[in-house]
Amino acid sequence: MPNNDFRHELAQQLRVDSVRTSDAGGSGHPTSSMSAADLMAVLLDGHLKLDYKNPDNPANDHLVFSKGHASPLYYAMLKAAGAITDEELLSFRAFGSRLEGHPTPRIPPTDVATGSLGYGLPVGVGLALTGKRLDALPYRVWVLCGDSEMSEGSIWEAFQHAGWAGLDNLTAIVDVNRLGQTRETMLGWDLDGYVARAEAFGWKAIAIDGHDLDAVDAALSQATSTTDRPTVIFAKTRKGRGVKAVEDKPGRHGKPLEEPAEAIEELGGARSITVKVRTPTPGSPQRFSTDGGKLPRWEIGEEVATRQAYGQALTALGGLRGDVVVLDGEVSNSTMSELFAKAHPERYFEMFIAEQQMIAAAVGMQARNWVPFASTFGAFLTRAHDFVRMAAVSRADLRLCGSHAGVSIGEDGPSQMALEDISMFRTVHGSTVLHPSDANQTVALVAEMATLPGISYLRTLRGKTPVRTSPDENIRVGGSRVVRCGDDDDLTIVACGITVTEAEKAAEVLDGDGIKARVIDCYSIKPIDGNTLVDAAHQTRAVLTVEDHWPEGGLGDAVLDALAACPDRPPVRKLAVGAMPVSGKPGELLHAAHIDAEAVVTAARQLLESPG
Structure with missing residues (x-):
């Protein structure tokens, strides 16, 4: 039988330590932590299976605080489990401390950073999918959610996918304390309303009093015994529980308690309880056999779409590496x-039209040491930008592919055209941004992406482009390819993707006029090949960039950044998509955007004729 006296004392310690940490840090969310203390005390004492002394144990359960602002409670749990000292607990939010304002993987066993509401539950879905289909281990994923984040669309992407996939190894615990930052939440304490919504998505839903230790214990036990579907526990709680000055009072969100000493005394004083958390049954993750093979190659002169090369490269990579997994947003054809899905169906995950859930699932998979590639139209990745940003905060290693880039996709029109994606991914901390112009470049870069740290993004094209790169050429992240050059070049044209072909055509026309143009295929936009660009700037009279992207933040700006330190750099002009495109043929759209060969020729002549 559970010892409720012990659990009560443990919950009170979690509350006290939440007050103490926030007081020591001078900021934080103690009241949001205090409401969930009973829930987490019972979880720690008897339900969670996590070896805190060996956080890398593959059989460990996973605990995700989607309610990341309740970090005082999370860190108080680490202290109670013996994972940190009381001294470190009180370093909360101090510069250099592992205990940041919201949890990050800097403090084991934290899988991912949280704090952007609506992020943790979708990551939990990814971890649960990993347990079921990749690791094939019986660990459970526990996710603590706040009721305010139930307004986030990403939460319902997670509910829908988990219910569809029957993730009975996933339990969400929603702390329904009814008070958000500024007012009561939409449903307040309407637990029946929450239950109806969850059941409609295929979950087992349990409503309880979140301060009744027996009810919490029974609900957690019911969750672990439920098969064929995920479980969500909606727990009615009171924000600031246990301290009359703040309990269930609005306007106290995100603030340390004004009288911490009195609050601690009201809670029964400081304690030094250590809970013996259950450890999991040992187990090793599943490993997939591979049949070997070689990466695809194409002969110079063939016409191949880079998106086709991406699919073939992924498929071959899957035959060489059993840790590669692929996710797609229901546009795999x-x-x-889809080529990978057909060859390696056990490692392919259809995420449907839910880009936030797709990114979050990939984050969960990489947290368990798998190597995920996720793809959709480049335009639709903008919807998941916050999740990409949070993946970087999580120190995640992700490989993303955005197809159908730029106006060159043609008739589908501007809603489908990725024109912001290079800029978006360049701003992500530690990211890599790649835009190959042909199939052999694509293959080499996909293979290298599998080994890259951080967030890497590959931009692919809908239409076919000529293979101009030898399969034996050294294509690498941070490199570029000089398509044509001479000792007496007049100007440099820098292009990427579809505009490399336009730059080549323009160079031929200019050559007929006696103007020598150097053409650089800048397939690696971040990191960019600064040395080659600086040399070209020194050796020619002008630099012209041309890209199928908005002018802000794309290739042109990357080139300008690389040349910023050149004291005597020549004039630089950017050609990019300047007006909102419409539907049309690819050639018509490139011409209308003034990024085709004709526009490059005109701009080159103007540059060389200008007095500067």
Whole structure:
């Protein structure tokens, strides 16, 4: 039988330590932590199976605080489990401390950073999918959610996918304390309303009093015994529980308690309880056999779409590496990840039209040491930008592919055209941004992406482009390819993707006029090949960039950044998509955007004729 006296004392310690940490840090969310203390005390004492002394144990359960602002409670749990000292607990939010304002993987066993509401539950879905289909281990994923984040669309993407996939190894615990930052939440304490919504998505839903230790214990036990579907526990709680000055009072969100000493005394004083958390049954993750093979190659002069090369490269990579997994947003016959799905169905995950859930699932998978590639139209990845940003905060290693980039996709029109994606991914901390112009470049870069740390993004094209790169050429992240050059070049044209072909055509026309143009295929936009660009700037009279992207934040700006330190750099002009495109043929749209060969020729002449 559970010892409720012990659990009560443990919950009170979690509350006291939440008050103490926030007081020591001078900021934090103690009241949001205090409401969930009973829930987490019972979870720690008897339900969670996590070896805190060996956080890398593959059989460990996973605990995700989607309610990341309740970090005082999370860190108080680490202290109670013996994972940190009381001294470190009180370093909360101090510069250099592992205990940041919201949890990050800097403090084991934290899988991912949380704090952007609506992020943790979708990551939990990814971890649960990993347990079921990749690791094939019986660990459970526990996710603590706040009721305010139940307004986030990403939460319901997670509910829908988990219910569809029957993730009975996933339990969400929603702390329904009814008070958000500024007012009561939409449903307040309407637990029946929450239950109806969850059941409609295929979950087992349990409503309880979140301060009744027996009810919490029974609900957690019911969750672990439920098969064929995930479980969500909606727990009615009171924000600031246990301290009359703040309990269930609005306007106290995100603030340390004004009288911490009195609050601690009201809670029964400081304690030094250590809970013996259950450890999991040992187990090793599943490993997939591989049949070997070689990466695809194409002969110079062939016409191949880079999206096709992406799919074939992924498929071959899957035959060489059993840790590669692929996710797609239900456009796999356009991104061509369907080739991987057919060859390696056990490692392919259909995420449907839910880009936030797709990114979050990939984050969960990489947290368990798998190597995920996720793809959709480049335009639709903008919807998941916050999740990409949070993946970087999580120190995640992700490989993303955005197909159908730029106006060159043609008739589908501007809603489908990725024109912001290079800029978006360049701003992500530690990211890599790649835009190959042909199939052999694509293959080499996909293979290298599998080994890259951080967030890497590959931009692919809908239409076919000529293979101009030898399969034996050294294509690498941070490199570029000089398509044509001479000792007496007049100007440099820098292009990427579809505009490399336009730059080549323009160079031929200019050559007929006696103007020598150097053409650089800048397939690696971040990191960019600064040395080659600086040399070209020194050796020619002008630099012209041309890209199928908005002018802000794309290739042109990357080139300008690389040349910023050149004291005597020549004039630089950017050609990019300047007006909102419409539907049309690819050639018509490139011409209308003034990024085709004709526009490059005109701009080159103007540059060389200008007095500067």
